[in-house]
Amino acid sequence: MGDIKLPGLPDVSGLALQDKQLRDFLIAVKTTLEKLTGADPKSNPALMNLLNAYSSNVVVSNKIHKFGDATNYTQIGPKGVISMHGDARPETFLEGIAITGRGASAPTERLDEAPFLSFTFVIGNDTHQTFEVPYQMDYSANAYIKIHWYTHLSQTDDEVQWQVSYSPVSEYGGAINAAPTTVPSGDIACPAQWEIQETLLATIPGGTLEDHDIIGLEVSRIDIDDGTDPTLNSIHLLSIEFEYYVNKLGEAA
DSSP, rough: OOOOOOOOOOOOOOOOOGGHHHHHHHHHHHHHHHHOOOOOOOHHHHHHHHHHHHHEEEEEEETTTEEEOOEEEEOOOTOOOEEEEEEGGGGGEEEOOOOOSSSTOOEEEETTTTOOOOOOOOTOEEEEEEEEOOBOOOOTTOOOEEEEESSOOOOTTOOOEEEEEEEEEETTOOOOTOEEEEEEOOOOEETTTTTEEEHHHHHHHTOOOOOEEEEEEEEEEOOOSSHHHHTTEEEEEEEEEEEBOEEEOOOOO
């Protein structure tokens, strides 16, 4: 193959500072091409690795940078706001939402397994919590309310039923007296002695929550539908978890 012809490669050294990533890339490609004489670019592994990595992972359009593929990618906008899509969204949670023991029928604080703090729930006990949804969450995706609980006795043949009631209300003038959504868990077999059990109480459908919503929730222990109740004062709640997906960092003006 003859010498590579370079048809008027542009001078890219004067691109604006905010285009530094693109500028540096183009300078590297231009410099490498100028050094190639009489060889197919595909025979230069360093160049091809650079081109392949850049072209397959980054799309630059109007100063918007995307890293990933067509479905799963992270985007950096012109003002530096980062948004994540598909598998690029990390799943995270508000863990250990405070169990204050406050409720219409409050559970009893338990410190027998220190340093863990838990609350002993008998049938009819409940606890109430209020928190604001995180700004960075993906409101189009499902969110989840879960609990962590255990028993200090060996009673895996016995069953427990939990229930959650929740109500999201906008902090911008929303009315807090709207009827909540109530979801019973159904009967759940007790875990092995001392083992923590994670239980999904409710799935909040994507599109239900909005920016700056305040969520009020009540977690309670209710009668089982069938089966055998565990020993009195043997079921203990460790924490409530609000699990969600993150899809942004920063806020565009």
